[in-house]
Amino acid sequence: MGRAKITIVGAGNVGATCAHWCAAAELGDIVLLDIPAAGDMPKGKALDLMQSSPIMGFDSNIVGATDYAASANSDVVVITAGIPRKPGMSRDDLLATNAKIVGSVAEQVKATSPNAIVIVVSNPLDAMVQRALQVTGFPPARVFGQAGVLDTARYRTFLAMELGVSVEDVSALLMGGHGDTMVPMPSCTSVGGIPIRRLLAEDKLQAIVQRARDGGAEIVSLLKTGSAYYAPAAATAQMVEAIVRDKKRIIPVAAYCDKEYGVGGYYVGVPAILGAKGVEKIVELELDPEERKAFDHSVSAVKSLVATMNELMSKA
Template sequence: MVKVSIMGATGVIGKNVAFTLARADTVDEIVLFARPESVEKAKGESFDMYDALAAEDIDCKLTPTSDFQDLKNSSIVLITAGTPREKGMNRRDLALPNAKIVDNYAKEIAANAPDAIILVATNPVDVMTTVALKASGFDKRRVIGIGNHLDSLRLKAYFSRQININSSEVHTRVIGEHGDHMVPLLSSTSIGGIPLKYFIKDVDLDVERLITRLKNAGNTIISKKGATEYGPAFAISNLISTMITDSHKVLTVSTYLEGEVGDVHNVSLGVPVVLSKKGIAMVVPIHMNDFELYEFKQAAGIVKETTDEVLELLDND
């Protein structure tokens, strides 16, 4: 039996992940965890989802609750709860208030679902990944942030649309911070098996404009519709499905580094890993050119500074 719990299930991302996972028909039970004052809303979401799932003959149990004991036997617990980012805010503006939530929830997961994988989506996700790791006491292979998976998908889509080629032919990746200091790995990007540096000689491709658009993607969507929704939900569902099905895909997530990439230590950042039903099976070694390595280390320094400040404030709270 595969059971996935979503903490923050009445939020925009949480409910969309729940419905996307249920429709995939690979999960037996989804726990819609909400604060006590939001449980009735969680029940309403479950009733609405059941109606939709009936049209596709999908039998997935949905459990609305505010009881931490209902997390028991979860394979994966997703933390999406927190203060949402609003127009003009960067992810680091959310660090301390969201850290208190993630810290508490990670401790409850450790107490009630000690064998689960924790997947963190709360922003700033790299900082929150370390907060969840420290609070839970879990092995770092079982505490994962959504990292740059969505950023990588966005860049892949931008290249695909810009040159009118099927997205399956685009192989690219973004690492580093899920935020302003993300690092697109252009040196190892290829299109149709052709390295990008050779491909762009023959096509009209404004790479710098695409990267600027990528870094502003979240704020652009928030300014126009109030929140990011479908992209994050499908990216998160993709990560969960990869682990549930033990697919061993290489995806870019946030993990606590101890020198595996770029000689960076004691901070969580987005890097490519092999995902399995046990969490992170391995961190994938990658090549960066000098500029990319410099940017990656810059991101590490900035994220670590914020993380250390948050952890100190949590200790003193």
Template sequence: MGRWPITRRFAVFTAQRPKVVIVGTGMVGATFGYALLWSGLTPEIILIDVNRARASGEAMDLSHAMPFHRPINIRAGDYPDCVGATVVAIAAGAAQRPGETRPELAQRNARVFDEIIPQVVRYAPEAILLIATNPVDSLTYYTWRLSGLPPNQVIGAGTILDTARLRYVLGARFGVDPRSVHAYIVGEHGDTEVPLWSSATIAGMSIDEYCMVTGAPCLDGEREQIFAQVRDAAYHIIELKGATYYAIASGMERIVESILRDQHTILTVSGLLENCHGVSDVCISVPMVIGRQGIERTLCVPMSPEEEARFQASARAVREVIDTLPLPQPVA
């Protein structure tokens, strides 16, 4: 039997694997595109940007990396190219200006989303929407309301990066692989986020137990210092280099991997909560099971009374931002 022509083989390969669309090709969107290229998760990546030339340039640059990775169809496109997409990631929007409040930023980016979300839903009503634009929690809620999609199809990147930062810092503190640290940041992706120290573990042991077993110096009064290091990391990075994009792009790639491979990975992402520690009708982060259907389960993990109070305060802070937005009626 003769071999299929290359075009035929690639067509079959493409048909069996999903397409990912990235709307917004700034530093986060473009770096996410590179993370997808590196991962080999999808044979087709479409880049959409209001600046078509920027999207074309990023697509060309990424395409030239293919000889070092694997064949992928990467190109600039428009909203009709969302047809058949499994995931549409939204990284478009304005950065926060000096002195600008989060409600003001949310209002500006909500206007951007007014142009994007209806178009995406028109062409890809079955797609999972992954929101990375800040303020991510209020915009995830806004997207859910604007799109008319079931809440499982709308995921915000949430505190996936904050959780990764906490695990990194704890891993460095105790000299272990951060992947062996299990600790969560929940709530808002922002100043009111909450570290769940009560459920943090290393090798299945609480941090205090781990210190007792290994003889490592325990945290004692370091917890707030470590949390401040995690919470304020973005400010320090922006001060040093102007923006953050590598780590959040990696987190987005991890979310997409769990969706495309139906891995049911537990990740701290932002989604609609209903009666979770007294919090309802707001999008903030708790551990959620992510699979082919998007958010497949929300895990209201145990919290100490102090953690629960801070979590509820974080939800109120996000709700205050949401309430400043011109919430739309869902599209039919």
């Protein structure tokens, strides 16, 4: 059996670090792809990473490219391409620019890797994955977004730090859109099997929930000139692993929900079984009234974001 072929579109910090994690875990052969204006940069990063393989002891073929021909017939395509929000740029400016970029990538993926599973990482995430679906026309089970794994990792990290325990023993779930309206689920959070509310006072728990929501912004404020990439890349690599190794992991995914949770045809973070076919099943939970209210609010924000994107794209 041949190795999986994994293409990562966008050779910036998130994309290159994702390639690093995937190669180190020997998830497959990797194409690190960027736009022609990037010149030989993707080739340089790929070669540098390849030269680390004898030291770290992994076997993955890693190539850099600016031509989608190199990515042909990929099994998994990760889309990290896009620009960060810059000073003076409105939210709509970012939305319109990245929707064009993701749409262009999706067109190329459709043409060169028609059977690929697509993981979108670009922001604003919930709208960008919707755009990728619109352009590729792939089955929704093969197009989804990475956000919940990252957000949950931040939540788990802060809980472990507060309690002074191993992160491995913290199990948690977040749902909803990626951003200010994400919905951490204390009812689905435990440490070593112990419900979190038995270990933490409510005010401390809510402070950690809010810190998880602000996790990306906190890192931006510390870095000053960039945004997070180690954890986003690791989260994406975990999803790639679930697919190429058919692990059937239940993890939070920005998945296409129609009848599920009454969403009605949008991408939103929900627990899902991830395996070789992509999103193989969405797990529906019984939400308590408070959780349902927060989730519905988050879904409304996603719908508004997508509506704005569709309007901007219709004028483009």
